[in-house]
Amino acid sequence: MKKHGPWRIRSETEAYDNPWIQVTHHEVERPDGSGGIYGLVSYKNLAIGILPLFADGTVPLVGQFRFPLGRMTWELPEGGGPRGLPPIDSARRELREETGCTAAHWHEYGQADLSNSVSDERAHLFLAWDLTQGEAAPEPDEVFQYKRVTFADLLADIHAGRVDDALTQLLCLTAVTKALSGELPEEPRALILDQLGQVRAGDD
Template identity: 30%
Template sequence: MKDHNQPSQHPFYEETLETKPIFEGKIISLQVDTVRLPNGETATREIVRHPGAVAVVALIDNKMLVVEQFRKPLERVQVEIPAGKLDAGEEPEAAAKRELEEETGYRARSIEHLHSFSTSPGFAEEVVHLYFTDDLEQGSVHLDDEEFLTCEAITLEQAMAYIKEGRISDAKTLLAVYAWRMRTLTGSF
């Protein structure tokens, strides 16, 4: 009997026959894999490799900290929760605390892991680790040289309005707002 807990034993598993590197960038790399399908045929899969990222639902005075920045792939400004990629060998919790302070100027005295999720499993391996804190103290902003953003604290009502307006449209921030709403309504995530 096959053990379906082992990915290679699942009936839908695709065995990698060949990997061809296409591009190696600062943040992502792209490869094309040739795979054997469950029916024995072969196919190609374009795969984006990414080191992973963190994001933080940070509440202060019952308001959520968000940043507003231009996102080139979308050609528009977005309102998002503080987030960033994992550095090589960095633990997600440490990265979450680092990104929160770098982008907002607030330091988390304590932080709780809520969930980790895949952003686009059809073509990318990126996993975002989502954290929560409402235990903040003043720190200092340390933006990267190529990072331009503003930070604000918004109410749940403002967040819902930003979603309707399209100012909030990325998955991690949508998830954060709805998790915050659930916590407000039920007392827990």
């Protein structure tokens, strides 16, 4: 029996596998000594999220139909990248594919576990600025809509509960926190703080 923190694993069986995920069924001994099961979804790619900032304070949002939800959502650019590839390379590709944008400057400002009750999905958070707009190049199975909104409006929508995507929320709120604490490069920090001031002015 293999020890796994306070758990013990009696057996592991592959239940499902495809190019993106693997599902493993575990027979376990729980921390209290009782028997049980645990299903683990292992992701073969790292999750990538990008907060791209245009000089006018706008950000690009991508609209797409999300199969698990059965509806369309509006999100910041996000996707996945092979674990053996530097996450920044995957971020550059995702931004270009989904929005057509390229960025002169990049900064990784956080990482997060997205669903740690059932999966090991790990996300890398990136800022991108000094953007050049080009043509998007989605993959054959991707159909995107595209719009630009001010970062202030996006923050207001998050606070009002109109943006459900967890990675978009995480990208924005982490960026605000780090901008306020002086942990971001000066140019994107100034853009974010200016937009945050507009949100606060709108609340007055």
